[in-house]
Amino acid sequence: MTTIEKTTPRYQGKRHRLAKPELLAPAGNLEKLKFAVHYGADAVYIGGQKYGLRSNADNFSFEEMKEGVEFAKRYGAKVFVATNIYAHNEDVEGLEEYLRALEHAGISAIIAADPVIIETAQRVAPKLEVHLSTQQSTLNWQAVQFWKEEGLPRVVLARETSFKDIAEIKKHVDIEIEAFIHGAMCSSFSGRCVLSNHFTDRDSNRGGCCQSCRWKYDLFVDDMPMYDEEEDKFTMGSKDLCMIEYLPELIEVGVDSFKIEGRMKSIHYVATVVNVYRQAIDAYFEDPEHFELKQEWIEEINKAANRPLNTGFFLDEPGAEDHIYEPEEKAAPYDFAGIVVDYDPKTSFATIQQRNHFKVGQEVEFVGPEGTFFKQTVTEMTDIEGAGLEAARHPLQQIRIRTLKPVKPMDMMRKKLGRK
């Protein structure tokens, strides 16, 4: 083993293994954070006003971070902040202050790729753990060893690593390994794509990605087109990752943190996906010998899915069937219709905050943490004063409907999209 000459403090001591892998969920705003935690995330990652890669998301203020940390604490959950840009010289100013403010807000860890951010955090905000971002595209155990010696307790691996690669890394290095298990993926090595810079003068490694990999392209050899008129065009766009069917393998290979992608995704998406993985992980640990994948978990995930799903690089290198050449259907088949804010067991009426149009006669589903699930038709519906309603038209309006079974605050009501 070589010694590393360095000036930054090293991580001291051996970390306790987590009893269960951590379920780490994205939270694009405070409300999404609350849903992710309530539905079972052990930790959430968010973006602040600076240094994150989602400049279009409605990122957190420090006040919102504090509220998020307080909320998460009640569930024993942690909040991480993505500071995963590759900084330019002009970004260096203000970094120390920003990182100190994160530490002060009670943030547990930052997710960083650029050494300027890693090193500065270690120096000025020692209570913040630094997790190496997937933007470093770490694929091998020697690189993981390097980052461990640099004092990092956790490495988020490149999305190009397979089960075999992860096993090899875990065999050689005692460090927490975080891996993406669900969501959209860069089809390039993370951080190694500047399509947006070239097409639109937007800096992808500072949050300006315009997803040009999902555009369609004509492929030529010299001046000859490599496609016929009726054929699909070339694209780099990938299907989304979904590892629900390989949960025991993920646990057994020793992934410490299961990461769900999607800071830009809806409450409905985040809550639904977290809910499924939470139940699956808990079921596995309750009885690993008899663990069985439930069909309803797959159905649930498909209700929130925006794209067709695959297993990324975990099993094998992706091929033709792992990319999306056909026109994309954007919408998930189900959408959020409302959130339960109250329930009166005497009358069996729930108070629902409207999030999308729904009406009497419509089929809806109620979903909540820990497996709450039932379908019903909306029959009796009133406004908050008790006046009868045929449809819930107004965003955030409080609506009362009779439910077939008891529900709890933060349970979701969803409806199938499209007519019938």
Added chain:
Amino acid sequence: MAYKPELLATAASLEELRRLIAAGADAFVIGEARYGTRLAGEFTLEMIAEAVKIARPHGVRVYAALNNLMDNEAAESLNTYVSTLADVGVDAFVFGDPAVLMAARSHAPGIALHWNAEMTSTNYVTANYWGRRGATRYVLARELNMEQVIDTAAASDLEVQVQVHGMTNIYHSKRSLVGSYLDHQTEPERLPQKDKDRGLYVMEAERQDERYPIYEDINGTHIMSSDDICMVENIHELLEAGVSSLKIEGIMKSMDYNETVVRSYRQAIDSYLSDPEAYAFNEEWLEAIQQIQDPNRELSYGFFYKEQVY
């Protein structure tokens, strides 16, 4: 010490290396695809040894490309590879994965290390970070503008390398994307070769003037810029900034082309160095390049004079 910037080139073969030495290159990056990313040509260890023998009498340096993102298998063979390269006498390792740093420290101490992670080398603090861990040179991302280049050269404790000519990579995937696309099509066998000599490019509906070369090799799929950076007119700005190394990227270009380009930059640099005060740009240096430039590829300033948003 007198300022002596380096004119760095690539080579696809030993013959090209000889010709570009004669045209005025001071140093070369060469290697093999198992360890190096997007190389102009494939150099086995024996060829690298031969290149060192050819270069040394001219005072020309040879840098070995080890800038792949390494998988476990490649990383585990690094110790042997770096010690062999050290024996062969290369002057530096070009790297973008910390695994190479680990291997070099233990198995090839004393060889200079050039940090080159392409698009992610974007600020002077990170330059100095890699410097404290053993790197002697920081290769700047091509997405920086002139002001950022000048500031980084001034604030960095390391040598700074900047690409001044040629194409750049704009997207690198581990996936076989051309192969996957062909498999998806009704006649998947229509294109037997997908390597960089095949002349493949992609075009986007709203950018019909831009041809983005695309190719596959053992490291995945690479998409390249539709233009070639050409900074010969403004080379004095980089020389005034004290940039240590000016790189001409020769990937996917003919030997004749690279020879012309190296000669023009050599003349410009020598002219500047002989008398910086009296330096004046000579249009012939640019015209020589324009004459041999592929008309489908614009000579551009890259991102040197652009403002990007995010």
